Amino acid sequence: MCSRRIALALLVAQAAALVVPPSCARCRRVRLRSEPGDAPAEAAAPVEDVPIATTEPEPAAPQLTERQKEIARLRAAEKFLEKDTGKYMCKVCEYQYDPEEGAKGVAASTPFEDIQSNWRCPRCRASKDSFEPVTITIAGFAENQNYGFGGNSMTEGDKNLAIFGGLGFFFVLLLSGYLMT
Incomplete structure (x- = not known):
């Protein structure tokens, strides 16, 4: 009875052409065994390792x-x-060194590059190498920043101030x- 179940399970597995997803690398083999209530433990069928078909159809090269193609080109050129x-x-x-304010042991208006290499963070005593520059990202493509009246090179906060400040003024x-009377 158990050998019939194993044979039936093999046929079902082959007919279904089971494909193991690549993320499940441990599941490349299936262990089939008899049900615990079918026969005594001594007469149980041996455990067999059955490989599962791992062939996935190769995706065809997409025809764009x-x-x-234009969208892909623009995304590749998208540099803010x-x-x-x-x-x-x-x-x-997250301590910020501001050159206009200076820091403990550093005079005001001293650029960060001119600080000694043995200088440490005043808060956590981390070395100078653990500092990174603070940058702001301006919306829009880098190649379009010179067009218009200068609105393209404004930051998000500057644009909000100009728009809502103008609305408030009017x-x-x-x-x-x-x-007026």
Whole structure:
């Protein structure tokens, strides 16, 4: 009875063409054994290792349309402009060194590059190597930053200030018309 179950399980596995996903590398073999209630332990069928088919169809090379090629080209050219603020931040404790303020033992207006190599973070005592420059990313492509009236090179906060500041100014200007007699 057990050998029939094993043979049936093999046929089902071959008919279904089981494919093991690549993330499941440990599951390349299946152990088939008899049910515990079928026969006594001495007469149980031996455990067999049965390999599972691991052939996956090779994906065909995708044929890209002209529009998809253009999208891929634009994504490859997508480089955002990053501006250096001149400040440096400690990776360990997030302390920011601002050159205009200086730090303990460092005079104000001293660039970070001019600080001695044995200088340490005032908060966590990390070395100078654990600092990284603070940059701001400007939205839009780097190649388009010179177009327009300079709005392309503004940061997100600068654009918000210009838009909402202008709206507030015109709101106050229109309300001031009611004050005139």
